[in-house]
Amino acid sequence: MSERVLVIEDPALAAYDFGPSHPLAPVRVELTMALARALGVLDAVTVEPAPVASDAQIELVHDRDYVEAVRRAGTAPLCADLARQLGTPDNPVFEGMHEASARVVGASVRCAEAVLSGEVEHAVNVYGGLHHAMRGHAWGFCVYNDPAVAIARMLELGERRIAYVDVDVHHGDGVEAAFRDDDRVLTISLHESGRYLFPGTGFPDPDHPLSVNVPLEMGTGDAAWHDAFESVVPGELAAFRPEVLVSQHGCDSHMLDPLAHLALTVDGQGAAAVRLHDLAHELCGGRWVALGGGGYERAQVVPRAWTHLLAVAAGRPVDPSTPTPEEWRALVTRLTGELPPTRMGDLVAPSSPGVT
Ligand SMILES: [Zn+2]
Ligand SMILES: [Zn+2]
Known part of the structure; x- marks a missing residue:
């Protein structure tokens, strides 16, 4: 069976850039797309650039x-708007901030429309997943x-039941807040407990049964994470009977992530995508929109985690024992100065000592 799959790839999305000292570096996604391409993951999918979302959509x-404040803050001379969290260390102001942020939105809207129209079964935007942004302010590296x-x-186009599953290490607070009082949307977030980590929320709330939260202890690894996932996600989804699934694949749950304290491997993250x-x-006739998200270990983690996601969506999963391509390793070193991983998984024996 061959499925139709849309993948967004657009160098213009690298304009969503808070500057050289900010952890959300565009090189994370550049290295992801380069790795996916080098492994042939994108050979049989439709690749499209990202449209810019209209103000009406945003x-x-x-x-x-x-929206007007974002446009104003990012137009020279740049100005902070601290009441809206623009110009803080988390969300520095940069030139063209509105346009860059609107392009990220446009990419995800394009994915949603392509899946809904039946043009494709699955659509993936690894540049997206900016799940913290709130109705009236930026939050946690997320403008829109x-x-x-x-x-x-999708609701505007007539969908009646949409499920959102967020596996980023941080609580998907912005998406939850947007739909907390909308019984057409189920949100589920698995994350490191807000007792230890930004944004400090995401606890179970019996008053909001469609805002499901699974806070996890520091140090949670693959097995415990997947136990938590299996004990909640399939049952909640089956009970809700969604028509379409949207998932956010922040990979900052990895043991090497510098901003958080869970202990997944790339293998465990790939298994979540599967x-x-x-x-x-099983539940939505294959209708699936998959987005990126956080993930700040730019050489060892993000490119492999999201290449596995792209490969799963494309119907050609990559075996964890697969060596990373030589030319891609050289690119990692050139762009980051960091050591590239030698295999696509973390749980396989590394190649011979001293040989990369
Ligand atoms: Zn995150
Ligand atoms: Zn499929």
């Missing part, structure tokens, strides 16, 4: 005042909330 989720806008666009793909087929 305003499905955000206040008009806020592309997952929320994509979901709102499960969400399976659930989309």
